[in-house]
Amino acid sequence: MRIFLSFPSELESQADNIAQSLRNCDHDVFFSHDDLPPGDSFDARVEKAIESSDFMVFLISPASVTKGRYTLSELAFARAKWPNPSNRVLPVMMAPTSLDQVPAYLRAVTILEPQGSAAAETRAAVDRMLAAERAQSRGRSSWPFVVLALFSVVGSFITVRYATGVLQYSFVDSTPTGGITILPGVIFGLVIATCNFIFGVKDRFQLALVVAVTAAAWIAAYDASSVTLQSLGQYSKAVATAAADAGTADTTATPAEVRDTLGNNPFMGYVIGSVGGAVGGAITILGVLLTNPGFRRLDSVVVNWIAAIAAGAVYGAIVKFPDWLAWLVLFGVWQTTFILAMARGFPRGAAEIPEWLGRITTPALFGQRAAR
Known part of the structure; x- marks a missing residue:
């Protein structure tokens, strides 16, 4: 699975741990701008990277949902691809953030609030959502x-x-x-x-x-x-x-x-x-x-x-x-x-x-x- 990991620069260390945990399960993770394919403009490259992804993990913190941050642009690209975030987007609460600040698109699905290792719990949640998607795919009309x-x-x-x-x-x-x-x-x-x-x-x-x-x-x-x-x-x-x-x-x-x-x-x-x-x-x-x-x-x-x-x-x-x-x-x-x-x-x-x-x-x- 190709996963786009969206996070603010303040959470780079935690995001790195999550990315590594997902990669250990053979997922292809877009972690930073270095992982993005070449292109004309950065915005276009990010949009194409999300377009080619199967899933997004969005790390929530006061910084990531602040107006003007690029994480919200990435979320807008994801919303354009997946109008329904169910089994497509996993929001992870990494730092206490008022739900009023969290975009409604993320509130439409269950927000993961890790109690222990954020990396381990995020990986487990992705696996559960993947299993649900496979079950849904089996029931999809051919x-x-x-x-x-x-x-x-x-x-x-x-x-x-x-x-x-x-x-x-x-x-x-x-x-x-x-x-x-x-x-x-x-x-x-x-x-x-x-x-x-x-x-x-x-x-x-x-x-x-x-x-x-x-x-x-x-x-x-x-x-x-x-x-x-x-x-x-x-x-x-x-x-x-x-x-x-x-x-x-x-x-x-x-x-x-x-x-x-x-x-x-x-x-x-x-x-x-x-x-x-x-x-x-x-x-x-x-x-x-x-x-x-x-x-x-x-x-x-x-x-x-x-x-x-x-x-x-x-x-x-x-x-x-x-x-x-x-x-x-x-x-x-x-x-x-x-x-x-x-x-x-x-x-x-x-x-x-x-x-x-x-x-x-x-x-x-x-x-x-x-x-x-």
């Missing part, structure tokens, strides 16, 4: 994500089936007919960007980046499969013509010959599809990792990469069947698994599904500091 997955699968299938020549591109084939339409990658990227938006990513550049990376992943996956297919096809023909004159034998595999080779050797289809799935899946996952810190969990990454390889392998195995069936299986397995894994992959930083998205889907289906 139907909006099912709808997004369905839209992605159907949209990708239609475009690759009926718009193959639209915006065709390849990283390795420069011929006019080389490559494949980028539309399925763009559609899938838009859906992934929507999932990122649901889970708190509001930066337009990051949302655009994940669309671009996903589109590139789709092209790279297709190119990797094509290159592997041609290489194996040429190898098979070279073996078949080994008895012929080596100087005159034609070892260039035609598309029909390659297809026949795959039909006679399904194992090659598994290899070709797996290579494409591994390449495309890795790049897609990288795009999400770059744009949403909440996805940086080993289990989410592994599940999605395995799903990509498996979907590619299945596609390669059934390539001898009608193209439409192979594409439908590919998109249905890979995209649906990825989107639903995203839905369950952000339990630590997941925001509630926006009300507008819930209204559209569910009823339709089922009735660190500056000078502080």
